[in-house]
Amino acid sequence: MDVRPDDLSDAPPTRAGRARPRGRGYASGDARRTRILNIALQEFAENGYRGTSLARIAERAELTQAGLLHHFRSKQELLVAVLDLRDRMDMAHLDLAELPLGGAAVLAKFTELAGHNQAIPGLVQLFTVLTGEAVTTDHPAHGWARDRYALLRASVAASLEAGVASGELRADVDPTAVAAQVFAMMDGLQLQWLLDPEHVDMAALFGDYVEHLLRRIRA
Template sequence: MHTEVSQKSAERPKRVRRTGPYKAADARRQTILETAIEHFAQWGYFNSSMPKIAADVGLTKAGLMHHFGSKEELLSAVLELRDQRAISAFFAEDFQNDPVRYFGQVAAQAAFNESQPGLTQMFTVLAAESSNEEHPAHQYFQQRYESIVEAASGILTPMIAAGTLRQGTDVRQVAAEILAVVDGFTIQWALDKTNTSLHSTVFNYVDRLSRSVTTDGRGLAD
């Protein structure tokens, strides 16, 4: 018995705790990412400067490039950070074939985005800039829209068989519509944060959508 336990313990991957210089490097990378978000949000990708980002975190350009080898690599890390935050916070759960729960998470993500104006504004600026085929994020945004529609369709499709979404619902169209409308509301909010609430507008939209496609006509406000 003890031998078996020992063998299992030996086979179990050891958890490496990052301390000392490793932990400091992780903290510095995080600071760089947050600073890059602010720069990309304010000036866009093309007009943001690696030396200026470096200066804002107390590094030389060479010091910054020790953590991120190029401006393109820094941009990729920023976009990856945003995606990781969104997926882990809002769409990793089992929705148990309840479309209202899913639509509720769309509204919850809008509330989170509104609480992170720098990150959200950066994303809006980069999305507009990336229509240029030479932009380093062009392919990312192309793939982003397709992958989000695919993922949302995968969540919504079983709900038709489960009887919680109306028969004949075009889940891909619903997913694409949500993406387009939320992105549009986000642009409006970025232009006028004082008079526009991103969460409220998205909440009201997905509430109406939920009532139109759920079999029992439930909405988020119920």
């Protein structure tokens, strides 16, 4: 799937050629869906899940609320679709998919990511607002958030483990602990940065943290 985060084109009922020749079917259907997703992403980022209304999303997408529910059968389904989209956008920038690269390399990747994130406050905000909401056990995204962190921690821990095995990193480092701390630092700095961008330099602070961390765990 193509991931195009900045698609804000306004062209509600226009044609879009044969984007997806699937026997029967509209080409404009997929276009509408991506348009709705991008708008919903902005709205959820701005107001959270509970603070966002389908009517407002529908209005901005230039259709009615019922029309919107034709594409996503419930608000919750729309949220999940947005989260999946955001995940896919992340993976494009940070190929965590590729198997464990050395310990130092994976941390450098995250430093790079922090710098990139500073240019897209909207997406960072989506993540921060929704994960904050999602700590409540009955939130629609609770399971998503929990599993996501588990996956991320495991992935980074595996990379660190590989670093230890190869002798690049000291033998006494706790990969799981370091993984959790790295994400904690990133999230915490994102929060402070979003609240007060003028006084908190997220990328610099995170880079500083990683630098000292590396100095400590490198063999």
